[in-house]
Amino acid sequence: MRYGRRLPRSFFERPATLVAPDLLGRVLARGRSPERVVGRIVEVEAYMEDDPASHSFRGRTARNETMFGPAGHLYVYFTYGMHFCSNVVTGSVGEGSAVLLRALEPLEGLERMALRRGAADPRRLCAGPARLAEAFGITRDLNGADLVRGDEILLFAGEPTPRARVERTPRVGVRLAIDRRWRFLVRGDPFVSQGRPARPDEVRDSRRS
């Protein structure tokens, strides 16, 4: 199957809030047959540097270093003692911003994904940031991988989702800065995650001192 050209570096060298909705409908691919797995992006979240919810908010650390590097690379982090999550680095060098990949529609390699996930329902293979990372075999090793020129993991143009079909909500599991509705998903798509965005009454003050 063809998914168009690979997305160029310039695609990622924009603010995360612009790259995020533009990533919907794009196609992520990893490995070669028979290990090849492919999915269409249906849900993402933007994380900016001046954003209390972002790993980069308090500056550079060994963990978030990739976020501050060149755009178009993969930022992988480990959380809750057991899960990996993956992001696409955006913006310019020295700026810590990225887009979290939250859900994919599985297109190829569903059997391989099911094997890694220990579950077969197509709607649960890649619905959630840690689930899609597991289905794609994304771990620490892939932190910093180049999506534009590398051969470990690739991102194709696919078919961008029209604005009218993009839905915006507060981010999932984020109580800080919920006034920033930076979760973008394909409206009504059966492959989005079930994560519930925080409600306004759960707002916690995000400012320091």
Next chain:
DNA sequence: CGTTGGATTGGCT
């Protein structure tokens, strides 16, 4: 140094 809680998930009440 010790404590706390997280960009999550799956299993159980």
Next chain:
DNA sequence: GCCAATCCAACGC
């Protein structure tokens, strides 16, 4: 709906 699993970054002392 609730909670454990299980690591580690951030922060307070």
